Amino acid sequence: MYLDAPLRNFPLAEVAVEARRLESMGFGALWSFETSRDPFLPLLQVALATDRIQLGTNIAVAFARTPFSMAMTAWDLQRASGGRLFLGLGTQVRAHVERRFSAEFEHPAARITDYIRCLRAIWETFQSGAKPDYEGPFYRFKLMNEMFTGGPIDHPQVPIFLAGVNPRMARAAGEAADGFSVHPMHSPDYLREVVRPAIDEGARTRGKSVQDMVLVTDCFIVRGTTESERSLAEEGVRRQIALYASTPSYRGFLEFHGYADIGKQLSALMREGRLKEMPALISDELLGAVAISEADGDLADQIRQRYAGNLVQRVLFYESVPADADEESMRAFVRRARGEVQQGRKA
Numbered sequence: 001m002y003l004d005a006p007l008r009n010f011p012l013a014e015v016a017v018e019a020r021r022l023e024s025m026g027f028g029a030l031w032s033f034e035t036s037r038d039p040f041l042p043l044l045q046v047a048l049a050t051d052r053i054q055l056g057t058n059i060a061v062a063f064a065r066t067p068f069s070m071a072m073t074a075w076d077l078q079r080a081s082g083g084r085l086f087l088g089l090g091t092q093v094r095a096h097v098e099r100r101f102s103a104e105f106e107h108p109a110a111r112i113t114d115y116i117r118c119l120r121a122i123w124e125t126f127q128s129g130a131k132p133d134y135e136g137p138f139y140r141f142k143l144m145n146e147m148f149t150g151g152p153i154d155h156p157q158v159p160i161f162l163a164g165v166n167p168r169m170a171r172a173a174g175e176a177a178d179g180f181s182v183h184p185m186h187s188p189d190y191l192r193e194v195v196r197p198a199i200d201e202g203a204r205t206r207g208k209s210v211q212d213m214v215l216v217t218d219c220f221i222v223r224g225t226t227e228s229e230r231s232l233a234e235e236g237v238r239r240q241i242a243l244y245a246s247t248p249s250y251r252g253f254l255e256f257h258g259y260a261d262i263g264k265q266l267s268a269l270m271r272e273g274r275l276k277e278m279p280a281l282i283s284d285e286l287l288g289a290v291a292i293s294e295a296d297g298d299l300a301d302q303i304r305q306r307y308a309g310n311l312v313q314r315v316l317f318y319e320s321v322p323a324d325a326d327e328e329s330m331r332a333f334v335r336r337a338r339g340e341v342q343q344g345r346k347a
């Protein structure tokens with residue numbers, strides 16, 4: 001299992017220095033996010049400033065870009081990084097796609113499956129010069145000339161990850177993607193009983209299985225060496241869980257854990273602007289299902305135990321690595337989380 005790190009809203013002018021710092025700590029990949037910044041610009045800085053660490057989007061909103069524009073950007077990053085890119089795509093939710101991005105959203109799972117297949121058709125033309133001849137239910141690629149092709153590169157196989165939380169999107173990942181970006185709103189049981197079986201169902205439509213897929217997940221962590229520090233961090237995690245849980249997309253996960261009523265209550269509070277009241281609805285049990293805490297012991301051990309049995313292959317912190325983190329200590333932490341050392345001994 002790899003331990004990765006996030007680049008959340010990091011100033012572009014400082015990304016190169018941060019990327020080198022995290023690479024030296026032994027992290028496997030750096031992931032950018034489409035929140036208040038474009039997800040691709042930081043990754044170009046990472047590609048040019050590092051030699052080994054992989055880089056990915058978690059996620060880039062697919063429907064906000066045409067397949068061709070997405071294909072061009074990813075191709076350039078794959079070229080610049082020497083083949084280290086993970087292209088993580090997500091559908092977002094209807095309200096944001098239609099009212100923020102002014103894009104189409106209908107049939108999101110079928111649409112994103114078609115989108116991924118169109119991407120691959122474009123890359124095949126870039127690499128081999130094949131005549132464009134893709135016609136899907138939502139997207140087409142029928143025209144190309146020499147002026148507009150991305151041209152061949154040394155590493156043309158760009159791994160595509162699809163993000164989701166519910167079974168239908170997990171199945172879509174199995175049908176078309178190389179990996180699945182697990183939402184931080186998950187639990188080990190939810191992965192075993194809902195997510196992985198749905199991915200496997202989709203993968204079998206093309207002669208593969210969930211074992212052929214790479215799963216990467218964010219992990220909520222309650223940090224703090226003292227009770228007061230952990231209490232403050234815990235409140236922040238509860239707040240974030242409450243914000244996610246107020247969105248209907250996460251009702252299935254809440255129902256799985258027996259919290260069907262909380263989602264509607266949180267949605268009502270959100271509509272009324274009563275955000276300060278929302279974290280109180282997140283019980284200790286629900287918090288414990290989706291987060292790990294430093295109060296329960298070594299975090300590296302907990303990460304390894306939480307995803308034991310090859311539940312996922314890559315884990316990244318939900319929050320950024322602290323700026324004052326000791327490099328040697330963090331390097332040791334990464335190795336423990338990967339299972340390379342246990343309690344100071346070689347495994």
